[in-house]
Amino acid sequence: MEVALRRMRSEDISQVIEIEHEAFSPGWVGTQFRRELNSRHCRFLVAYLTNVEQIETEAELTAPGDQADSSMWARMVRGVRSVFGSAGDGGGDPIAGYVGIWFQGDQAHITEIAVRESLRGQGIGELLLIGTVRAAYQQGLEEVTLEARVSNFIAQRLYDKYGFNEVGIRKNYYADNREDAVIMTTDRIHTNAYREKFTGLQDRFFERYGDVEMEI
Numbered sequence: 120m121e122v123a124l125r126r127m128r129s130e131d132i133s134q135v136i137e138i139e140h141e142a143f144s145p146g147w148v149g150t151q152f153r154r155e156l157n158s159r160h161c162r163f164l165v166a167y168l169t170n171v172e173q174i175e176t177e178a179e180l181t182a183p184g185d186q187a188d189s190s191m192w193a194r195m196v197r198g199v200r201s202v203f204g205s206a207g208d209g210g211g212d213p214i215a216g217y218v219g220i221w222f223q224g225d226q227a228h229i230t231e232i233a234v235r236e237s238l239r240g241q242g243i244g245e246l247l248l249i250g251t252v253r254a255a256y257q258q259g260l261e262e263v264t265l266e267a268r269v270s271n272f273i274a275q276r277l278y279d280k281y282g283f284n285e286v287g288i289r290k291n292y293y294a295d296n297r298e299d300a301v302i303m304t305t306d307r308i309h310t311n312a313y314r315e316k317f318t319g320l321q322d323r324f325f326e327r328y329g330d331v332e333m334e335i
Protein backbone atom coordinates (compact mmCIF):
# COMPACT_ATOMS: atom_id res chain seq x y z
CA MET A 120 0.00 0.00 0.00
CA GLU A 121 1.34 3.41 -0.85
CA VAL A 122 0.90 6.14 1.68
CA ALA A 123 2.08 9.74 1.92
CA LEU A 124 2.09 12.25 4.75
CA ARG A 125 1.11 15.91 4.64
CA ARG A 126 -0.49 18.63 6.74
CA MET A 127 -4.24 18.33 7.24
CA ARG A 128 -6.46 20.53 5.06
CA SER A 129 -10.02 21.61 5.69
CA GLU A 130 -11.31 19.19 3.04
CA ASP A 131 -9.89 16.28 5.14
CA ILE A 132 -11.88 17.15 8.26
CA SER A 133 -14.95 15.00 7.61
CA GLN A 134 -12.81 11.89 7.08
CA VAL A 135 -10.65 12.70 10.09
CA ILE A 136 -13.76 13.02 12.27
CA GLU A 137 -14.90 9.59 11.05
CA ILE A 138 -11.55 8.13 12.09
CA GLU A 139 -11.69 9.96 15.42
CA HIS A 140 -15.17 8.56 16.16
CA GLU A 141 -14.10 5.07 15.21
CA ALA A 142 -10.93 5.19 17.34
CA PHE A 143 -12.02 6.91 20.53
CA SER A 144 -14.82 6.23 23.02
CA PRO A 145 -18.16 8.04 22.63
CA GLY A 146 -17.36 10.20 25.66
CA TRP A 147 -14.20 11.54 24.03
CA VAL A 148 -14.18 15.33 23.61
CA GLY A 149 -13.27 15.65 19.95
CA THR A 150 -10.90 18.21 18.53
CA GLN A 151 -12.26 21.41 16.98
CA PHE A 152 -10.30 20.76 13.81
CA ARG A 153 -11.69 23.66 11.85
CA ARG A 154 -10.79 26.15 14.57
CA GLU A 155 -7.34 24.73 15.27
CA LEU A 156 -6.19 23.90 11.76
CA ASN A 157 -4.58 27.27 11.18
CA SER A 158 -3.23 27.82 14.67
CA ARG A 159 0.51 28.25 14.89
CA HIS A 160 0.42 26.47 18.24
CA CYS A 161 -0.53 23.16 16.74
CA ARG A 162 -0.14 21.00 13.70
CA PHE A 163 -2.26 18.24 12.24
CA LEU A 164 -0.79 15.68 9.88
CA VAL A 165 -2.64 13.12 7.79
CA ALA A 166 -1.47 9.91 6.17
CA TYR A 167 -3.32 9.34 2.91
CA LEU A 168 -3.41 6.54 0.37
CA THR A 169 -1.86 7.30 -2.99
CA ASN A 170 -2.72 4.17 -4.98
CA VAL A 171 -6.25 3.17 -4.05
CA GLU A 172 -7.33 2.12 -7.53
CA GLN A 173 -4.30 -0.11 -7.96
CA ILE A 174 -4.95 -1.83 -4.60
CA GLU A 175 -8.58 -2.47 -5.51
CA THR A 176 -7.67 -3.98 -8.87
CA GLU A 177 -4.92 -6.17 -7.40
CA ALA A 178 -7.17 -7.25 -4.56
CA GLU A 179 -10.01 -8.24 -6.88
CA LEU A 180 -7.58 -10.34 -8.91
CA THR A 181 -5.86 -11.93 -5.92
CA ALA A 182 -8.64 -12.55 -3.36
CA PRO A 183 -9.21 -16.31 -3.21
CA GLY A 184 -12.99 -16.72 -3.70
CA ASP A 185 -14.78 -18.13 -0.63
CA GLN A 186 -11.87 -17.46 1.65
CA ALA A 187 -11.88 -13.80 0.69
CA ASP A 188 -13.53 -12.74 3.92
CA SER A 189 -10.64 -13.92 6.04
CA SER A 190 -7.88 -12.92 3.67
CA MET A 191 -5.65 -9.97 4.27
CA TRP A 192 -6.57 -8.71 0.82
CA ALA A 193 -10.28 -8.74 1.64
CA ARG A 194 -9.59 -6.75 4.79
CA MET A 195 -7.57 -4.29 2.80
CA VAL A 196 -10.24 -3.92 0.11
CA ARG A 197 -12.90 -3.30 2.74
CA GLY A 198 -10.63 -0.72 4.33
CA VAL A 199 -9.89 0.95 1.06
CA ARG A 200 -13.55 0.96 0.03
CA SER A 201 -14.56 2.57 3.29
CA VAL A 202 -11.91 5.20 2.71
CA PHE A 203 -12.97 5.57 -0.88
CA GLY A 204 -16.60 6.16 0.08
CA SER A 205 -15.96 9.13 2.27
CA ALA A 206 -13.18 10.49 0.10
CA GLY A 207 -15.66 10.50 -2.76
CA ASP A 208 -18.07 12.67 -0.77
CA GLY A 209 -15.53 15.37 -0.08
CA GLY A 210 -13.50 14.83 -3.24
CA GLY A 211 -10.22 14.74 -1.30
CA ASP A 212 -7.43 12.22 -0.75
CA PRO A 213 -8.43 8.99 1.05
CA ILE A 214 -7.27 9.60 4.62
CA ALA A 215 -5.85 6.59 6.47
CA GLY A 216 -4.92 8.23 9.76
CA TYR A 217 -4.06 11.49 11.47
CA VAL A 218 -2.12 12.98 14.35
CA GLY A 219 -2.73 16.20 16.27
CA ILE A 220 0.29 17.91 17.80
CA TRP A 221 0.30 20.86 20.18
CA PHE A 222 3.47 22.93 20.56
CA GLN A 223 3.69 23.75 24.26
CA GLY A 224 6.82 25.33 25.71
CA ASP A 225 9.69 23.12 24.61
CA GLN A 226 7.45 20.10 24.03
CA ALA A 227 5.46 18.69 21.14
CA HIS A 228 2.38 17.17 22.75
CA ILE A 229 0.48 14.54 20.78
CA THR A 230 -3.20 15.14 21.52
CA GLU A 231 -4.66 12.46 19.24
CA ILE A 232 -3.25 9.84 16.93
CA ALA A 233 -5.40 7.30 15.13
CA VAL A 234 -5.46 5.06 12.09
CA ARG A 235 -8.60 3.83 10.34
CA GLU A 236 -9.33 0.48 11.96
CA SER A 237 -9.28 -1.53 8.74
CA LEU A 238 -5.85 -0.13 7.83
CA ARG A 239 -4.05 -0.72 11.14
CA GLY A 240 -0.94 -2.84 11.48
CA GLN A 241 0.63 -1.63 8.24
CA GLY A 242 2.98 1.06 9.47
CA ILE A 243 0.64 4.05 9.22
CA GLY A 244 0.69 4.83 12.96
CA GLU A 245 4.46 4.63 12.89
CA LEU A 246 4.58 6.98 9.91
CA LEU A 247 2.44 9.51 11.81
CA LEU A 248 4.81 9.27 14.76
CA ILE A 249 7.82 9.80 12.50
CA GLY A 250 6.09 12.90 11.13
CA THR A 251 5.49 14.14 14.67
CA VAL A 252 9.10 13.77 15.73
CA ARG A 253 10.19 15.48 12.51
CA ALA A 254 7.79 18.34 13.22
CA ALA A 255 9.29 18.65 16.71
CA TYR A 256 12.79 18.92 15.20
CA GLN A 257 11.53 21.45 12.68
CA GLN A 258 10.07 23.59 15.50
CA GLY A 259 13.29 23.37 17.53
CA LEU A 260 11.50 21.63 20.41
CA GLU A 261 13.20 19.42 22.98
CA GLU A 262 10.81 16.55 23.68
CA VAL A 263 7.71 14.80 22.42
CA THR A 264 5.10 13.79 24.98
CA LEU A 265 1.59 12.31 25.25
CA GLU A 266 -0.89 10.56 27.50
CA ALA A 267 -2.14 7.04 26.83
CA ARG A 268 -4.68 4.87 28.60
CA VAL A 269 -2.87 2.49 30.92
CA SER A 270 -4.72 -0.32 29.10
CA ASN A 271 -3.66 0.82 25.62
CA PHE A 272 -0.88 -1.68 25.18
CA ILE A 273 -0.69 -1.30 21.38
CA ALA A 274 -0.17 2.45 21.48
CA GLN A 275 2.34 2.13 24.32
CA ARG A 276 4.37 -0.38 22.30
CA LEU A 277 4.52 2.05 19.41
CA TYR A 278 5.70 4.90 21.68
CA ASP A 279 8.17 2.66 23.46
CA LYS A 280 9.68 1.75 20.09
CA TYR A 281 10.33 5.47 19.49
CA GLY A 282 12.03 6.00 22.84
CA PHE A 283 9.11 7.36 24.86
CA ASN A 284 9.56 6.60 28.57
CA GLU A 285 6.87 6.42 31.23
CA VAL A 286 7.35 9.56 33.29
CA GLY A 287 4.16 9.67 35.35
CA ILE A 288 0.53 8.78 35.80
CA ARG A 289 -2.54 11.05 35.61
CA LYS A 290 -5.11 9.50 37.91
CA ASN A 291 -8.69 9.12 36.59
CA TYR A 292 -7.72 11.05 33.45
CA TYR A 293 -10.35 9.63 31.07
CA ALA A 294 -13.89 10.84 31.72
CA ASP A 295 -15.69 7.78 30.30
CA ASN A 296 -14.35 5.17 32.73
CA ARG A 297 -12.02 7.20 34.96
CA GLU A 298 -9.08 5.19 33.66
CA ASP A 299 -5.59 6.45 34.53
CA ALA A 300 -3.31 7.84 31.83
CA VAL A 301 0.35 7.04 31.59
CA ILE A 302 2.44 10.05 30.58
CA MET A 303 5.12 9.07 28.07
CA THR A 304 7.91 11.42 27.00
CA THR A 305 10.97 11.06 24.82
CA ASP A 306 14.47 11.82 25.98
CA ARG A 307 15.74 15.14 24.66
CA ILE A 308 15.52 14.70 20.91
CA HIS A 309 18.60 16.80 20.08
CA THR A 310 20.96 14.48 21.95
CA ASN A 311 23.16 12.34 19.72
CA ALA A 312 21.71 9.21 21.29
CA TYR A 313 18.12 10.11 20.37
CA ARG A 314 19.04 11.38 16.89
CA GLU A 315 20.83 8.10 16.19
CA LYS A 316 17.93 6.04 17.48
CA PHE A 317 15.40 8.03 15.44
CA THR A 318 17.50 7.91 12.27
CA GLY A 319 17.91 4.13 12.65
CA LEU A 320 14.18 3.62 13.18
CA GLN A 321 13.33 5.76 10.16
CA ASP A 322 15.81 3.83 8.01
CA ARG A 323 14.26 0.53 9.08
CA PHE A 324 10.78 1.93 8.43
CA PHE A 325 11.70 2.90 4.85
CA GLU A 326 13.40 -0.47 4.25
CA ARG A 327 10.26 -2.24 5.41
CA TYR A 328 7.57 -0.09 3.80
CA GLY A 329 9.39 1.76 1.01
CA ASP A 330 9.96 5.48 0.61
CA VAL A 331 7.20 7.81 1.68
CA GLU A 332 6.59 11.36 0.52
CA MET A 333 6.35 13.70 3.52
CA GLU A 334 5.35 17.34 3.66
CA ILE A 335 5.54 18.18 7.32
Ligand SMILES: CC(C)(COP(=O)(O)OP(=O)(O)OC[C@H]1O[C@@H](n2cnc3c(N)ncnc32)[C@H](O)[C@@H]1OP(=O)(O)O)[C@@H](O)C(=O)NCCC(=O)NCCS
Pocket residue numbers: 142143231232233234235238239240241242243244245246265266267268271272273274276277280
Ligand atom coordinates in the same frame (compact mmCIF):
# COMPACT_ATOMS: atom_id res chain seq x y z
C1 LIG B 1 -2.14 3.07 18.04
C2 LIG B 1 -2.34 3.10 16.52
C3 LIG B 1 -2.30 4.56 16.05
C4 LIG B 1 -1.17 2.32 15.84
O1 LIG B 1 -1.30 2.46 14.45
P1 LIG B 1 -0.97 1.25 13.43
O2 LIG B 1 -0.93 1.82 12.07
O3 LIG B 1 -1.90 0.12 13.65
O4 LIG B 1 0.49 0.81 13.92
P2 LIG B 1 1.73 0.37 13.03
O5 LIG B 1 1.31 -0.68 12.06
O6 LIG B 1 2.39 1.57 12.49
O7 LIG B 1 2.66 -0.32 14.12
C5 LIG B 1 3.74 0.39 14.73
C6 LIG B 1 4.12 -0.27 16.03
O8 LIG B 1 3.00 -0.23 16.94
C7 LIG B 1 2.97 -1.43 17.72
N1 LIG B 1 1.81 -2.23 17.33
C8 LIG B 1 0.96 -2.00 16.30
N2 LIG B 1 -0.02 -2.92 16.29
C9 LIG B 1 0.24 -3.76 17.32
C10 LIG B 1 -0.43 -4.91 17.85
N3 LIG B 1 -1.55 -5.39 17.29
N4 LIG B 1 0.09 -5.51 18.94
C11 LIG B 1 1.19 -5.04 19.53
N5 LIG B 1 1.88 -3.94 19.09
C12 LIG B 1 1.40 -3.32 17.99
C13 LIG B 1 4.25 -2.18 17.36
O9 LIG B 1 5.28 -1.69 18.19
C14 LIG B 1 4.49 -1.73 15.91
O10 LIG B 1 5.83 -1.84 15.51
P3 LIG B 1 6.31 -3.22 14.80
O11 LIG B 1 5.50 -3.31 13.53
O12 LIG B 1 7.76 -2.99 14.55
O13 LIG B 1 5.99 -4.32 15.78
C15 LIG B 1 -3.67 2.41 16.12
O14 LIG B 1 -3.72 1.15 16.75
C16 LIG B 1 -4.94 3.18 16.51
O15 LIG B 1 -5.41 4.04 15.75
N6 LIG B 1 -5.52 2.87 17.68
C17 LIG B 1 -6.76 3.51 18.12
C18 LIG B 1 -6.52 4.93 18.60
C19 LIG B 1 -5.49 4.96 19.71
O16 LIG B 1 -5.50 4.13 20.61
N7 LIG B 1 -4.60 5.98 19.64
C20 LIG B 1 -3.58 6.15 20.63
C21 LIG B 1 -4.07 7.06 21.70
S1 LIG B 1 -2.80 7.28 22.94
